[in-house]
Amino acid sequence: MAEKMPDPVQVPILDLKAQLAPLRAELLAALTEVVDSTQYILGPRVERLEREIGAYVGSRHAIGVSSGTDALLLALMALEIGPGDLVITSTFSFFATAGVVARVGARPVLADIEPRGFNLDPAGLESALAGMAAPERGRVKAILPVHLYGQCAELGPIGEIARRHGIPVIEDAAQSIGASYPAAAGEKSSGTLGLMGCYSFFPSKNLGAMGDGGMVVTDDEALAHRLRSLRMHGEEAAYKHARIGGNFRLDPLQAALLSVKLPHLDGWHRARRRNALRYTELFRARGIREVTPPPELYGDRAVKHPHIYNQYMIRAERRDALQQHLGERGVAARVYYPIPFHLQPCFQYLGYRAGAFPEAERAAAEVLALPVYPELTEAMQAYVVDQIADFYRA
Ligand SMILES: Cc1ncc(COP(=O)(O)O)c(C=O)c1O
Known part of the structure; x- marks a missing residue:
């Protein structure tokens, strides 16, 4: 007869109830405040979280958006990347990283990972560029490294290659908000070394919302302006549209919850x-x-x-x-x-x-x-x- 197994211990992959318990009253108070304010689209709660995340990661501008996927999508749209363009990224990530490139009509150019950190291998990036003829190389409009599992890709060498070729870096920092990178000029936070950094507040992330949410950060004022416009259908003034964007706004209820969690x-x-x-x-x-x-x-x-x-x-x-x-x-x-x-x-x-x-x-x-x-x-x-x-x- 088979030996009887003892009742198995349950070890879940994540225990959000345990995280919720000590914060419950504060989270509910934050939700109540938004409900009572009747400010349900953007407004002070989103602006506050944008200031807080900007300060936390050390970036001048932070733009709250509807998800990490949409953060990446908006970053590509802000650079007007589209059909005929190429974006180099790692072949090993969550689907969104390459999915957004294809969604704007550009072509993902894939590269291998370095096996210790699981992130875009600078040597793979270099050979992807070296394997292209000059006109094709000219069509590479962004390099999109991912900081998988919460550890930064080798942004020093990647940034050096990008600078040499005059290609902007967009960081997929969906899994890595707050992860440090030892840059030559001192420690930097993931998402702030490239031209733009994209975070996700998917509930399983270290900073998780109770639904979807994301953020794009940049030090570039003009880009920040374009990102804010794109998340509101490209609006420049009321009902005047300078470009075609979409509805990519961060929900104030999520922003309020995230402000409670951030400390x-x-x-x-x-x-x-x-x-x-x-x-x-x-x-x-x-x-x-x-x-x-x-x-x-x-x-x-x-x-x-x-x-x-x-x-x-x-x-x-x-x-x-x-x-x-x-x-x-x-x-x-x-x-x-x-x-x-x-x-x-x-x-x-x-x-x-x-x-x-x-x-x-x-x-x-x-x-x-x-x-x-x-x-x-x-x-x-x-x-x-x-x-x-x-x-x-x-
Ligand atoms: C590496 C990576 N990129 C992009 C995303 C997309 O984020 P979201 O689920 O918030 O759209 C995620 C997370 O889900 C991710 O892990």
Whole structure:
């Protein structure tokens, strides 16, 4: 007879109820204030959050928008990127990164990742540009690095290549608000090294709304003006439209909630990193060699948040079987992302083949996100690591 399993412990990938509990009264008060104000489109709550996020990341202008996807879309629209244009990005990210490029009618040019940080490899970027004839290179209107899982891409080398070719950088900082990058001139926050940076407030992000939301930041005044206009159908004055935009406004209810959460963000980043480093230490102590913890590229650089661990991403031997084993024992582990862009059915028209970007393909087969949220307890982490040890011992 099969041995009876003890009731499984439940370790979710995220526990928003635990985050909500201590903030509940303040969040409800903020919502009530917006409800009573009857200011339901833009207005003081959105403006306040824009000032707060601008100050938090160190950017002169912040424009609240309807989602992280729309932040990216607006950034491309603000540069008037469209049919005939090319945008270089990583083949390994959430779908929106390449989806928005195609949506404005431009063509995504994909490049491989560097395997430690999972982000756009500067060498891959360089060879993508080097492989183009001069007229084609002239059609590259943006470079779009992603800071996957909460750790910055190598923005120094990427920025240097971009400057040499006169191409603007738009940062997909959807997963990395507050992550630090050790720039030559001093520490900078993700999203503020390029011409524009785009954040997402999707509920699972370190700074999550209770619905959709996003923000674009820039130091460029003229661009900020264009972004504000584009999020209101390109309006310049009441009912006078200088350009064709859309309805991309951030909801004041979401802005009010985010203003309550923002003062806690640094603490949440630190708690996630504490948990991440604890996993890494537990794997080492238990001698689990089949799992590779995520390396910190900037961990020894005395920056404020070397990695904000929106996800704690291991590489694991026999990943799919491990994920299933964990699921059966109550541990939610997720694969972000199983299919790189160049292998997505909708991007077959780009003409890439399997094998084109080996590091991204290897990552897609090996990565697994373990729960790392701030409220995760030491006992839960020990349980997760015990289940992983059991899997490889079996
Ligand atoms: C890397 C990346 N880019 C873009 C997005 C899009 O953000 P949103 O879901 O807010 O539209 C997300 C998140 O969902 C993301 O993780």
